[in-house]
Amino acid sequence: MDRRDFIKYCGIATVGLAVGKAGRILAADKLLEESPLTASRWAMVFDLRKCLHKDGCTKCIDACHTVHNVPKIDIPGDEVKWIWKEPFDHAFEEQQNEHLPEELLHAPSLVLCNHCDNPPCVRVCPTQATWKRASDGIVMMDWHRCIGCRYCIVGCPYGSRSFNWHDPRKYLTTIQPDFPTRTKGVVEKCTFCSERLDRGLLPACVVDCPEKALTFGDLQDVHSEVRELLASNFTIRRKPSLGTQPQVYYIV
Amino acid sequence: MLEKALSGDRKYWSWLFALCGVIFIGFLFWMYQYRNGLEVTGMSRDVAWGFYIAQFTFLVGVAASAVMVVLPYYLHNYKAFGKITILGEFLAISAVLMCMLFIFVDMGQPFRIMNVFLYPSPRSMMFWDTVALGGYLVLNVLISRVSLAAERKGVAPAKWIKPIIILSIPWAISIHTVTAFLYSGLAARPFWMTAVLAPRFLASAFASGPSLLILLSLIIRKVSKYDVGKEPIQKLAIIVTYAMTINVFFILMEIFTAAYSNIPEHLAHFTYLYFGLDGKTALVPWMWVSAILAVLTLILLINPKTRHNEKILVWACAAVFVSIWIDKGMGMVVTGFVPSPLGKVFEYFPTITEIGIALGIYAIGFLLVTVFYKIALSVRKSIA
Known part of the structure; x- marks a missing residue:
């Protein structure tokens, strides 16, 4: 040449x-x-009573794990979970009143990342691979920057973060091409479907719930559905005494 | 100066080759782990840190403990430590390097480790721990190198090194304090969230590190003609005695606070540690061995008759080391995760891979200690 x-x-x-x-x-x-959905502070309200109607329903979990390429790993302790059901007495350890209605005590409560206002995982991350988005409060993750030290898992009081002990791609049967798969050795968690919000879509779990037990909206907007639910129901949050200010509320 | 490490007798070389063998096996295990990811370890979503981070924590203590010879020698001009100070500094260097390796092998993406420096995050205690450990390594390399070179030439070390030596004293305290802060600032883990964690780390460090130094000095006396003398060993024994007493005192404080306040989330961890929880008892026998050894060593160390007897002192020091290794290198880290924040009792057992890699790193540490001590002793011998 x-x-x-x-x-x-x-x-x-x-x-x-x-x-x-x-x-x-x-x-x-x-x-x-499609214009993106925006908010000053995204939050979720979960109506446990509605969820109890559908015993054994996993639609929200399936929807989330499918669109996000979350691997299905059945080895105990090695699972990757973005949203899952935890018995009420585990999800709300500090709410262990004796003689609670039996159905509530072991009620499968949905748990996911709380997108805390004051997230300990963000504070401890040594590479800023996880951060709270200033615009809407979503706790984001950069899977390319994460070094896999798992300090965020150690710092999270809710067990909401999963580490890829295995190569996740080996455990995926179908791959959604419009969402990244992850590599082994990084942490992942619920993102409040930030990628769907950008496309004007509500989170997958909210959309797919047949009982409409999940409500997603702007906490700063007084007229939003979440604010209305919070104003008209008694709600609880997980471990509020730690000062993390979780943004997932539960109607029990 | 490094050439001094290249001449030795048959025993010296066989020891080095044996260590290299262990390092090689450890390296093979690490290759296996690197290929397959951390799935080859016993860690889980509940117990996210295991054997590696525990060894790291324990060895930070060994590294920090060098201050127990540096401080009396340089700050109080305690001449009897003249022969042992360099041994302490070299031990610190080797321990810090082992710490760094243990962090490296614990990473899910080890080759992204530079992200810690590319995206410095002062809000993370891990960032500060990196700074503290890195700085401590540089300080000790500089100090030992300058003082040994000066000794070789038969001149006094340059004046500028003195402030650096003084700086290394609080710096040593800082490495273990910041390491404790990695744990004690987490609202998620009540077992670690105690203000006494950093003081307790320091106390256990100042017991286990000097114990190891006594053992090493006695080994050196056997395999070479270099004798640090009786006085520094006895002085170190007193340091070990005080530190171990304070360490046991702190452990009892922890147990009292958890047991008497009776807050379930605090107490559950101690119950797991000493009695087991939900039928899971993996650590129970270990912790009782640690406790019994701690009591025995206190009896042997506090009693001057047994402490002055070097033959008994050796056993007491070994027992201190083992007791604290179990407490910090096995119990402390894992128990923070049991039960988990969701109340789950999921036990952790290190795998052969984890133990193989850990042994490899310890072998690297021993190799470094051997080579460094060889250099130091050769320099001393040539000027004697």
């Missing part, structure tokens, strides 16, 4: 790159056609 050819190829390559880039920008614009 002489110099002339080299310059020519460089030129062709540049044009090619530019076309590719333009295509991607246009594609991104198309995605943004």
Whole structure:
């Protein structure tokens, strides 16, 4: 290849790159056609009473784990979970009143990342691979920056974070192409479906619940559905005494 | 100066080769872990830290304990420690390097470790621990190198090194304090969330580290002609005695607070540790061995007659070391996770891989100690 050819190829390559880039920008614009959902403070209200109607229903869990490529690993202790059911007396250890109604005591309560206002996981992360998004309070994660030290798992009082002890891709039967898969050795958790909110969609668990037990909305908006539920029901949160200010509320 | 490590007798070389063998096996285990990920360990979503982080914590204590010879020698001009101070500093260097390796092998993505420096996060205690350990390593390398080089030339060490030595004293305290802060600042883990954790770490460090130094000095006396003398060993024994007494005192304080306040989430961990929980009792026999050894060592160490007898002192020091190793290297970290924040009792058992890698790292530490001591002793011998 002489110099002339080299310059020519460089030129062709540049044009090619530019076309590719333009295509991607246009594609991104198309995605943004549906206007994104925004809020000053996202929060979730979970109505345990409604959930109890459907014994053994796992629709919300399935929906979440499918769209997010969460691997199904059945080895005890090695599971990756974004949202799952935990017996009431485990999810709310400090609420152990004696003689609670039997159905409530062992009621399968949905647990997920609480997207705390004051998240200990964010405080302890040594690489800022997890952070609270200033715009709407979602606790985000960067799976490319995470070094896998698991300090966030140690710091989380809710057991909401999962570590990829295994290569997660080996445990995926189908892969959703529009959401990244993860590698072994990084931590992951619920993201309040930040990627769906960007596309104007509510979180997958909220959409797929047949009982409409999950409500998602802006806590700062006085007229939002979540605020109405909080104003008209007695709600509890997990371990409020720790000062983390969880943003998942439970109607019991 | 490194060439001094290259001449030794048959025993010296066989020891080094044996260590290299263990290191090689450890390395193979690590390759296996790197390939498959941390699935090859016994850790789980409930017990997220295990044997590696526990060894790290224990060894930070050994590293910090060098201050127990540095402080009397440099600050109080306690001449009797003249021969042992360099041994303490080299032990600290080896221990810090082992600490770093234990952190490295614990990472899910070890080759992203530089992210800690690329995205410094002062809100994370792990960031400060990195700073503290890295700084401590640099300080000790500098101090031992400068003082040994000066000794070799038969001159007094340069004046500028003195303030650096003084700085290394609070720095040693800081490495173990910040390591305790890794744990004691977490609302999620009531077992660790105690203000006495850092003081307790320091007390156990100042018992286990000097114990190891006594043992090493006695080994050196056997395998070479270098004798640190009786006085520094006895002085160190007194340091071990006080530190061990304070350590046991702190443990009892912890148990009292948890037991008398009777707050379930505090008490459950101690119940697991000493009696088992939900029928899970993996640590119980270990913890009782640790407790019994602690009491025995206090009897042997506090009684001057047994303490002055070097033959008994050896056993007392070994027992202190084992007792604290069980307490810190097995019990302390894992029990923070049992029961989990969701009330689950999920036990942790290290796998062969974890133990193999840990032995490999300890072998690296012993190799470094051997080579460093060889250099130090050769320099001393040549000027004697």
